[in-house]
Amino acid sequence: MYKNRIDNLRKSMKSKGIDGILLIGDHNRNYISGFTGDESYAIIGLEKSVFITDSRYTQQAKEEVEEMEIREYKGKIENFLRDTIEELNIKKIGFEENIITYKNYVTYKENFTCEMIPLEGIVEELRVIKDxxxxxxxxxxxxxxxxxxxxxxxxxxxxxxxxxxxxxxxxxxxxxxxxxxxxxxxxxxxxxxxxxxxxxxxxxxxxxxxxxxxxxxxxxxxxxxxxxxxxxxxxxxxxxxxxxxxxxxxxxxxxxxxxxxxxxxxxxxxxxxxxxxxxxxxxxxxxxxxxxxxxxxxxxxxxxxxxxxxxxxxxxxxxxxxxxxxxxxxxxxxxxxxxxxxxxxxxxxxxxxxx
Ligand SMILES: [Mn+2]
CATH class of the missing domain: 3.90.230.10 (Creatinase/methionine aminopeptidase superfamily)
Structure with a gap:
């Protein structure tokens, strides 16, 4: 089920010319990952996907998240995200323009080495048809x-x-x-x-x-x-x-x-x-x-x-x-x-x- 959802998301990513997406919104991230908690991050690359959370949620993520590598971050999240994006070799990362705050956007922009592409509803479009x-x-x-x-x-x-x-x-x-x-x-x-x-x-x-x-x-x-x-x-x-x-x-x-x-x-x-x-x-x-x-x-x-x-x-x-x-x-x-x-x-x- 989650493999299907990730595959469908990757198809949309390709059609929009991006090679990565950062999901922060609870509904979108959890739809793609299977996670049921909050305050976590999913980075979907064209080949590999990483789920990032902190120590409050690591165990839960291991039990719930399918099809993604789970990593626990400490320190500044923007640095951890940047390193992961670089490791996945993502050049253009999409983000949820209706969900990310202006403050976070500015912080990510300062830290990330890749291009940041605002996306409207890329996961929401998939969610419209229920399985x-x-x-x-x-x-x-x-x-x-x-x-x-x-x-x-x-x-x-x-x-x-x-x-x-x-x-x-x-x-x-x-x-x-x-x-x-x-x-x-x-x-x-x-x-x-x-x-x-x-x-x-x-x-x-x-x-x-x-x-x-x-x-x-x-x-x-x-x-x-x-x-x-x-x-x-x-x-x-x-x-x-x-x-x-x-x-x-x-x-x-x-x-x-x-x-x-x-x-x-x-x-x-x-x-x-x-x-x-x-x-x-x-x-x-x-x-x-x-x-x-x-x-x-x-x-x-x-x-x-x-x-x-x-x-x-x-x-x-x-x-x-x-x-x-x-x-x-x-x-x-x-x-x-x-x-x-x-x-x-x-x-x-x-x-x-x-x-
Ligand atoms: Mn109603």
Whole structure:
């Protein structure tokens, strides 16, 4: 698996005319190496690759990293990197322009004898298509989220605060096997549900509130992402109309997912439905995004998203309508793009759940 990933990276390196790459970003470095820690370095040459870490991580690297020689550094990292680059005979080394800090760049530039080439997304491009193992991890992360959601349905009641709900949800995400949260959970109720990314507050959930829950966990390095909106007691006619419009947009967009379409095509399916019901201006964000090691990665599914869908991509389908000072609704599934179309990884019910 890691040999494949390194081979693919080397192909991209050759096409860009570079003979080495320095990986520092946790997600990129760990994707290529198998390492699960942080603050380490991978140098990939065209023939040989070296993984560099310090004494905190040497043992772990020996257990986890495949296909690379592991070295422990002491002293200044920039000197150790320079010596390794020279030993591998690298003349042009690519680096992650979106990840490396300006300070590090200046330090490396002063120390390295090779040319430094900024690269945008060379590993991220490879990460867009998930392999079998990655898909299994994402499925597991999604199933943990489904189980935690079931628990929350038993817990959430008018009278509990948004924060209490978030803490309970996060407990179950970890209790069922998540190693971390994909992102800080969103729990937004009543008027606050009109905030697409409302962080949980001490606000108490009241009767007749919509409550939007957007959450996910990490399993073996891979994220899940799901949103459901519940109602406490009764939904007004307007609330029901908005909910059903979002649900229809979500389901129709879902049915349209297949390889060959672009992110813009899928977004349009949902956006047209929401616009035709008069809520177009209340759907401000894109329909979805890729999910993997990061909860937001390519492809983008939005009016600006020109990525073409391919089998093995994992994306979200999450339309929403947010009416300021009233309420909001979002429904989000995690979806695998398959050869034939799509497979939904989020299994929680989407009909309006009344607590
Ligand atoms: Mn999302």
């Amino acid at each position: 079998k193992n990655e898909i299994e991890c994402i499925k597991k992360a999604a199933s943990i989220a489904d189980k935690a959601f079931e628990k929350i349905l038993q817990f959430i009641r008018p009278g509990t605060s948004e924060k209490e709900v978030a803490v309970e949800l996060e407990y179950w995400l970890k209790r069922y096997g998540g190693s971390a949260l994909s992102f800080p959970s969103i729990v937004a109720s009543g008027e606050r549900s009109a905030l697409p990314h409302g962080q949980p507050t001490d606000k108490v959930i009241r009767m007749n509130d919509f409550v939007t829950l957007d959450f996910g966990c990490v399993y073996q390095g891979y994220c899940s992402d799901m949103t459901r909106t519940l109602v406490m007691g009764n939904a007004s006619e307007k609330m029901l109309h908005v909910y059903n419009t979002v649900l229809k947009a979500q389901e129709e967009a879902l049915k349209s997912i297949k390889p060959g379409l672009t992110g813009t095509d899928i977004d349009k399916v949902a956006r047209d439905i929401i616009t035709s019901e008069g809520y177009g201006k209340y759907f401000g964000h894109g329909l979805g995004h890729g999910v993997g090691r990061e909860v937001h990665e390519n492809p983008r599914i939005s009016p600006a998203g020109s990525n073409v869908l391919k089998p093995g991509m994992v994306i979200t389908d999450e339309p929403g309508i947010y009416i300021p000072n009233e309420f909001g609704v979002r429904i989000e599934d995690l979806v695998l793009v398959t050869e034939e179309g799509y497979e939904v990884l989020s299994k929680s019910p989407k009909n309006l759940i009344i607590i």
